[in-house]
Amino acid sequence: MTGVSVRKGYVDGRFGQIHYRVAQPESEPSKLPLLCFHMSPYSSIIYESFLSEMGRDRLTIAMDTPGFGESDPPHAPPHAPPQISDYAGAATDLMKALNLSSVDVMGYHTGSKIVLETALQNPTLVNRVVMVSAPLYTDDELAQVKQEYGPEPLSEDGSHVQAWWQSAVRWSMTGRSLDDIGRVFWAKLLNPAISWWGHNAAFAYDSAMSLSKVTNPILILRPEDDVWDATARANGLMVHPDSHIQDLPGWSHGFLDLKTAEAALLIRGFLDKA
Amino acid sequence: MIDSIMPVRRRYVDGRFGQIHLRVAQPEQDAGQIPLLCFHMSPNSSRIYNTFLGQIGTDRLAVAPDTPGFGESDPPSSQPSITDYAAAMADVMDALELKKVDVMGYHTGSETCVELALQQPERVRKLVLTSAPIFSDEELAAHRDHYGKPELSEDGSHVAAKWRAYLHWAGPGWTKEHVAVQFADALRRPDISWWGHNAAFDFPMKDRLSEVAQPVLVLNPNDDLVEQSRRAEGVMQNGRILELPDWGHGYLDLHTDKACEIIREFLDAPGGERSV
Numbered sequence: 001m002t003g004v005s006v007r008k009g010y011v012d013g014r015f016g017q018i019h020y021r022v023a024q025p026e027s028e029p030s031k032l033p034l035l036c037f038h039m040s041p042y043s044s045i046i047y048e049s050f051l052s053e054m055g056r057d058r059l060t061i062a063m064d065t066p067g068f069g070e071s072d073p074p075h076a077p078p079h080a081p082p083q084i085s086d087y088a089g090a091a092t093d094l095m096k097a098l099n100l101s102s103v104d105v106m107g108y109h110t111g112s113k114i115v116l117e118t119a120l121q122n123p124t125l126v127n128r129v130v131m132v133s134a135p136l137y138t139d140d141e142l143a144q145v146k147q148e149y150g151p152e153p154l155s156e157d158g159s160h161v162q163a164w165w166q167s168a169v170r171w172s173m174t175g176r177s178l179d180d181i182g183r184v185f186w187a188k189l190l191n192p193a194i195s196w197w198g199h200n201a202a203f204a205y206d207s208a209m210s211l212s213k214v215t216n217p218i219l220i221l222r223p224e225d226d227v228w229d230a231t232a233r234a235n236g237l238m239v240h241p242d243s244h245i246q247d248l249p250g251w252s253h254g255f256l257d258l259k260t261a262e263a264a265l266l267i268r269g270f271l272d273k274a
Numbered sequence: 275m276i277d278s279i280m281p282v283r284r285r286y287v288d289g290r291f292g293q294i295h296l297r298v299a300q301p302e303q304d305a306g307q308i309p310l311l312c313f314h315m316s317p318n319s320s321r322i323y324n325t326f327l328g329q330i331g332t333d334r335l336a337v338a339p340d341t342p343g344f345g346e347s348d349p350p351s352s353q354p355s356i357t358d359y360a361a362a363m364a365d366v367m368d369a370l371e372l373k374k375v376d377v378m379g380y381h382t383g384s385e386t387c388v389e390l391a392l393q394q395p396e397r398v399r400k401l402v403l404t405s406a407p408i409f410s411d412e413e414l415a416a417h418r419d420h421y422g423k424p425e426l427s428e429d430g431s432h433v434a435a436k437w438r439a440y441l442h443w444a445g446p447g448w449t450k451e452h453v454a455v456q457f458a459d460a461l462r463r464p465d466i467s468w469w470g471h472n473a474a475f476d477f478p479m480k481d482r483l484s485e486v487a488q489p490v491l492v493l494n495p496n497d498d499l500v501e502q503s504r505r506a507e508g509v510m511q512n513g514r515i516l517e518l519p520d521w522g523h524g525y526l527d528l529h530t531d532k533a534c535e536i537i538r539e540f541l542d543a544p545g546g547e548r549s550v
Contacts, residue, residue: 008293008346010285017284019346070284070295070346154450156441158434161457165430178426182464185433189458193451 003052013093015086016072019064020044020094023055031058031272032127034104035091035118037111038062039132040149040198043069043187046108050256053264061098065114066090067194069187081197084110084205088117095125104271106130108256109227110202112220116210128271129218134245135230136208149199154192164188168253171226176254183257208237217242219270221263223251242273280331282324289365291358292348295340296366297323299331307334307542308399310376311363313383314338316421316470319345319459322380326526329534339366341386343466345459353469356382356477360389367397376541378402380526381499382474388482399546401490402537405497406515408480408505421471424464436460443498445522452524484509491540493533495521 004025010017021044034054036047044062054060065087067073074082074090091114095103104127107115112131119126137145154160168181168188188195211218217240222231235245246266248255255263280299287294297320310330312323320338330336342362343349350358363386367375376399379387384403391398409417426432440453440460460467483490483506490513494503507515516536521529 008286008295019284154454156438156450158437161437162430162434165433169428169430178428179465182426182461186458186461189454189461192454192458 003049004055006048006051006055010070011094011097013066013090013097015066015074015090017070018066018072018090018094018097019070021047021051021062022060023051024059025056029058032102032104033059033061033100034106034271035095035100035115036060036062037087037091037105037107037114038065038068039109039111040065040202041068041188041190041195042184043190045069045184045187046256049260050263053260054267057268061094063091063094065111065198067191067197069190073191073194073197076197081194081200084113084117084201085121087114087201088121091118092122092125095122101125102127104128104130106132106267108132109135110198113202113205113207113210116207116214117205119214119216120210123215126216129214129216130267130270131218131220133222133225133227133231134207134211134220134234135227136233137203137230141230142203145199146203149196149203151196161189171252172254173223173250173252173258175258180254180257207234211237212239215239217270217273219243219267220245221248221266222246223248223253223255225252242270279328282327282331286346287366287369289342289362289369291342291350291354291362293346294342294348294362294366294369295346296320297327297338298336299327300335301332305333308374308376309335309337309370309372310378310541311366311372312336312338313359313363313377313379313386314341314344315381315383316341316474317344317460317462317467318456319462321345321459322456322526325530326533329530330537333538335372337366337370339363341383341470343463343469345462349463349466349469353466354473356385356389356473357393359386359473360393363390364394364397367394373397374399376400376402378404378537380404381407382470385474385477385479385482388479388486389477391486391488392482395487398488400488400541401486401513402493402540403490404493404495405499405503406479406483406490406492406494406506407474407499407502408483408509409475409502413502414475417471418475421468421475423468426464433461443523445495445497445524445528446520447528448522448524452527480505480509483513484511486513487511489513489540489546491516491537493518493536495519495523495525497522 047062
């Protein structure tokens with residue numbers, strides 16, 4: 001099964017240039033466009049294989065969140081870094097720039113919070129919502145992750161980048177090769193002075209509140225990754241009767257590359273149900 | 275003295291190997307200077323020119339492409355040569371409708387400048403080369419070994435080693451915070467990131483540089499190619515070497531004003547117009 005080619009481009013948004021990856025079929029698709037948002041830090045590179053597959057039957061776009069990948073950062077003072085609502089605003093700018101009047105959305109970790117907020121900000125623009133994990137933290141957990149994912153000092157001996165690599169290996173699903181990790185790892189290191197902004201915004205966002213307010217159908221994919229337990233708490237919060245959590249035991253980071261076809265089947269099944 | 279800085283924007287154009295990613299800065303009104311194309315070192319990307327573009331772009335269109343396979347530019351389908359990279363840079367000139375340009379290169383990018391000047395003698399006016407490496411056979415053998423396809427480790431020791439190498443070669447004043455900004459690009463596409471060095475080591479720099487008729491200015495900072503660049507003395511038809519013993523990697527960020535002054539003085543002096 002061969003996918004379609006992935007191209008890249010820029011549009012202008014409220015914070016400057018927004019960089020995105022895009023894949024689409026040659027003929028006019030009958031399905032709604034799908035907009036994808038990446039985890040922190042990283043970039044739309046994590047969706048490359050997935051775009052190639054989903055682009056076979058619909059316009060599929062992955063945005064670099066402002067400040068990540070090649071997208072310009074928000075002009076935020078150091079004491080007031082951007083919030084999820086800012087990122088969702090940029091997502092709206094992207095939709096306007098590309099003349100998209102109705103979309104499905106998908107987000108991965110921090111990206112899953114951006115899609116919730118985008119759905120809240122644009123109830124008529126957004127149709128169905130796919131979230132890869134929906135971590136709801138206890139106060140203790142929140143204090144711990146804030147500590148873990150805050151700004152980090154740079155080492156002389158490279159131990160800081162080595163620790164990041166080890167963490168990427170640690171949380172990769174079985175079968176993900178070092179080459180697979182190497183293809184995306186660099187994106188974690190871009191814009192080092194502000195790469196903590198994504199996590200910072202994610203930890204300040206009230207996902208539980210948003211999950212209970214969004215009336216769109218939501219599919220939460222729950223791979224067995226670092227937020228497996230925290231995602232279980234989303235159970236029972238969602239409003240729409242089609243909303244549900246799909247457990248994916250044995251899957252973890254890298255599944256978009258290793259389980260591309262299976263993930264696409266699950267997601268098409270949900271998005272195209274309506 | 276121009277003290278304003280132009281915004282650097284990014285865009286894509288299409289070339290023979292797919293999309294080519296560019297960083298672009300230009301004055302609000304055409305200042306009449308010939309555009310400047312800037313080619314980066316291996317691996318890295320046009321990001322190394324980000325600060326410089328904002329300054330040099332105050333009086334001319336300044337464009338830094340990502341070499342195919344680096345940064346956000348699509349890779350060739352097989353291992354390319356410097357000839358291929360130069361041809362892709364000619365695609366950039368065509369896409370931007372640039373009839374005539376000056377070119378500037380950094381390490382591998384310097385070789386691309388030389389090849390482009392020979393491929394497009396009517397369209398390339400002057401060359402600024404940060405280092406013009408002419409390697410001995412022994413050096414080439416050692417470099418091919420050192421800069422081959424990187425082995426990825428389970429424990430991340432390869433990433434740490436690369437970081438230490440980047441810090442080791444950082445010029446005076448270039449902090450680890452500066453290095454960190456560029457470092458991500460050095461880790462991209464580990465499966466093909468060695469292609470740039472490989473093409474550079476295959477390029478007959480001495481022979482090709484000797485054929486260049488256009489004016490050449492070699493900037494020779496005190497970096498890992500300082501000795502190799504001195505060998506360009508006597509090889510060039512119409513070139514000179516400017517020794518910069520107090521500068522090293524990072525000078526484009528740290529000595530941007532002075533670099534622009536030197537480069538403008540060379541580019542904007544009479545000469546380089548071919549008599550037909």
